[in-house]
Amino acid sequence: MNFIRMKYTKWFNISKDGLSKNNPIMIAVLGICSALAITNQVENALAMGAGVTFVIVGSSAVISIIRNFIPARLRMVTYMVVISSFVILVQMFLEAYFPFIFAALGPYLGLIITNCIVMGRAEAFASKNPIRYTLVDGLANGLGYTYVLVLISIVREALAFGTILNIRVMPEAWTDWVVMAIAPGGFFVLGAIIWIFRELTNNYENA
């Protein structure tokens, strides 16, 4: 009973939008660059997912709070300033406390700024909705991005290095697939995952 009632709440629908119905990677196909670049190891995918989630939630929240003060002509500029501030915060934090992850993510950390998901949520949701829904939306989209990243990275790390989270999962005789460690491997896995997901959720694009 409770679940059925929950289905009609706004919270539930916003979360569902971000996690599956309008998943940023698999349905909207946004944020693909980073999804290809840093998914060859689960550890990096988790760190990147956490970073992006934090940036989406933080920047959406700030934009939602000040949405009534933002002059229409300065909308995009304001988003960029807020988003880049949050990205720099994440960058400094990781460089100070997790230098190895910082080194592994390299330039892609700074490129969170250009991740379309962040800008997309700011414009499509945060600028029109009160903060309590914006927080749910940001979190749902961030997690929607993160779990797809983690799925891709599990497949890639297992095939490319024979490990998951640096723990050996493949038999000793396993030959590493170098192609999975570089970007083309990411394309194959991402394509397959999008295909499976859309097949399962009956999501077809009208020609």
Add this chain to the structure above:
Amino acid sequence: MVIFVLILGVTTATVLTGMDALTRERIEENQLIVLQDAILEASGITDYDDTISTFEANLEVIEAEGKTFYIDGEGRVSYTFEGLGVWGPIFGVITLEADFETIAWITVIDQEETPGLGGVVEERTYLDNYVGTSMYPELRVSRTADADDINEVDAIAGGTRTSERFEAMLNEAYQAHRDVWLTLQESAGDA
């Protein structure tokens, strides 16, 4: 509108400056630790807990004419090198035997080359090729390296331009440090 921009600018600048002040010390310490770890590894010291104190106990630091030399217990000398790779700067540390000619160890700390191609430049298995080759009179990174020639090392397959730049930056750093080092040795000999 102007007021909005001003408030936005001041607020974000304050937040970022604050965060910078909070993290700067740790970031600088991390970068120092990475460099010291690399130099300690070159000296064969790998079993330790605290990098900074181990480093201070085992290595002597000499600064002269803007160049820094790190000398370990066996007389091996390390110095840092940097230069432009294909896509971005390459930074690393090289350790030479006491003769200041033979390479004992190289570590690349930072690079932004193409992963899988030029990016191989930071891999230990590739850098191991350099051990035992001589920087004097000049190092040559070549596609047709002669194993018997002590000045030649194999280039990276698929990373020719990275190899060329790496060769150039190693030679440049060597020339610059060699002069200072020889002067240092002479003055030490006089005294």
